Amino acid sequence: MTKRAALKRAIAAPDLLVAPGAYDGLTARLVEQAGFQAVYMTGAGTAAAHGFPDYGLVTAGEMVANAGRMADCTTIPLIADADTGYGNELNVTRTVRDFERAGVAAIHIEDQVAPKRCGHLDGKQVIARDDFAGKIHAAVQARRDPDFVIIARTDARAVADLDEAVARANAALAAGADMVFVEAIPDLAELALVPLRVNGPCLLNVVPGGKTPHVDAAAAQAMGYAMAICPGVLLMAVLAAADDALAGLKATGLPVAAPMAPAVAEIFRRFGAGEWDALRRSYASGAAA
16 A cells, blocks of 8 residues: 555544654654655645754755655655645645645645745744645646545634634535545534535644644543644754753763663664665675675
8 A cells, every 4th residue: 555545544434633743854764764654744844954944945845855754764655735825726736736736635825925934933924825725726737646645735714713714625525625624623612613614634733832722632532623733842842852962962072871762783783774784785795796
């Protein structure tokens, strides 16, 4: 089964699909090694890894390249943030083809005015509903693999109200989207209404400290959500751990051996050293023969 077919099956399954956020090959491999069925390429994390805030400053090419590296080094499906699609319907067409060629299983495209900003910040603007539906239609028409999942994201709740967000979600589904992502729902009552009023599978974005209220996996599943992404889970953990490590280094002057720290060889093993060692041995044997 292909990664894309596996993702579609997981979305259709009764259990909530949880996709932790990753932003490079290292974190994507950690997600797979932890036993998750899918990994999400966070746009905010990708921007941070490039040294920028999530203000739409990372280019389409940079996003596709990052997604390609992450997809290439994992065996689980990758869902990628494709921001606004990077322009009009023609740009969206290229965006879909580029992400598909990179080995990505799914992308989401949003209705913000470019340059976009993180969905959990104030000051967002959205394009007209019909223009958004047109972009989604272009994305659906552009894909070459019918299993490539198109997720339509709307940020309209923060700009208008739930009715407008739901209307946009349903318009996107009518345009061919496989799933919808209603971003930044502010309270639990509205969060529960989204899967009831939307005519297709719904994605939940879980951002502690953001606009979405706290909800656990069982509650999200009971509400009817098919997938939950957790974009900041590794980014936040890495930032905290890195600050602690650097503060310790600043205090001591040189690294102090940690009792539970893995050996260097073990670190490399987790990132494929065994495969590359076997390949090197096979070539060495061939050369000797």
